Amino acid sequence: MRHKLGRLAWLPLVAIGTMGLAKLVNITIDDAGEDPSTHASIEYTPAIAWHYGPTCGVCEAVLNSQQTYNGTWHDVTYHPTKATSNLPQNATFSFTGSAIYIFGVVAYSGNNPGGHGGAELFFFIDGGQLGSFSSAVNKTAPKYTYNTLLWSEDTLPHGEHRLTIRNGQDGRGTASLLLLDYIIYST
Ligand SMILES: *[C@@H]1O[C@H](CO)[C@@H](O)[C@H](O)[C@H]1NC(C)=O
Ligand SMILES: *[C@@H]1O[C@H](CO)[C@@H](O)[C@H](O)[C@H]1NC(C)=O
Ligand SMILES: *[C@@H]1O[C@H](CO)[C@@H](O)[C@H](O)[C@H]1NC(C)=O
Ligand SMILES: *[C@@H]1O[C@H](CO)[C@@H](O)[C@H](O)[C@H]1NC(C)=O
Numbered sequence: 001m002r003h004k005l006g007r008l009a010w011l012p013l014v015a016i017g018t019m020g021l022a023k024l025v026n027i028t029i030d031d032a033g034e035d036p037s038t039h040a041s042i043e044y045t046p047a048i049a050w051h052y053g054p055t056c057g058v059c060e061a062v063l064n065s066q067q068t069y070n071g072t073w074h075d076v077t078y079h080p081t082k083a084t085s086n087l088p089q090n091a092t093f094s095f096t097g098s099a100i101y102i103f104g105v106v107a108y109s110g111n112n113p114g115g116h117g118g119a120e121l122f123f124f125i126d127g128g129q130l131g132s133f134s135s136a137v138n139k140t141a142p143k144y145t146y147n148t149l150l151w152s153e154d155t156l157p158h159g160e161h162r163l164t165i166r167n168g169q170d171g172r173g174t175a176s177l178l179l180l181d182y183i184i185y186s187t
Pocket of ligand 2: 029032
């Protein structure tokens with residue numbers, strides 16, 4: 001009898017223990033890599049605006065690839081009044097999970113991009129804007145700040161989500177340089 005009661009008393013603890021095992025796991029997606037489980041990669045639109053950093057000849061930002069994740073990054077410049085660079089520039093990634101973290105390199109130097117400096121980024125989940133990031137020229141700051149968390153959201157309902165990172169405003173706002181390094185999601 002005592003034995004039976006003892007086992008019953010443990011049941012709620014066993015249930016809690018089982019829930020505890022369903023721990024979140026982080027998955028890292030390189031800007032130039034793919035999701036090891038789904039093989040999804042980041043889509044860059046319009047493709048012509050985006051540059052693969054390590055081999056980019058026209059990019060003003062010249063990074064130390066050893067300080068970037070997997071040695072790569074993507075570079076895109078938005079300029080509100082330049083006909084070729086005032087289009088909405090998106091990086092889009094689909095994942096199944098409940099948290100997302102976006103990492104990039106921030107350029108504070110006044111010569112990125114095109115003498116304007118700064119960044120103005122907008123983050124969308126499933127088409128709705130949930131966040132933003134901005135930085136201004138700061139000539140006393142290090143030229144490049146690596147491994148910077150640009151935005152995160154860790155209270156998404158667990159499920160399929162579509163992340164869109166938009167560089168700059170749509171034909172308005174300030175010039176913006178995005179140096180995208182990697183994305184982490186939790187599932
Ligand atoms: C996932 O990575 C983010 C960013 O580094 C971190 O804040 C978070 O605690 C990590 N979550 C898990 C479950 O490891
Ligand atoms: C590292 O980058 C290369 C492209 O330079 C890519 O092919 C590879 O999948 C990336 N590795 C990881 C782990 O993301
Ligand atoms: C970029 O993303 C925004 C926000 O989701 C969307 O409104 C816009 O249509 C997208 N543009 C392109 C070219 O994909
Ligand atoms: C500029 O950068 C320096 C060095 O990182 C920092 O101390 C200062 O607060 C920054 N200024 C602004 C306006 O952010």
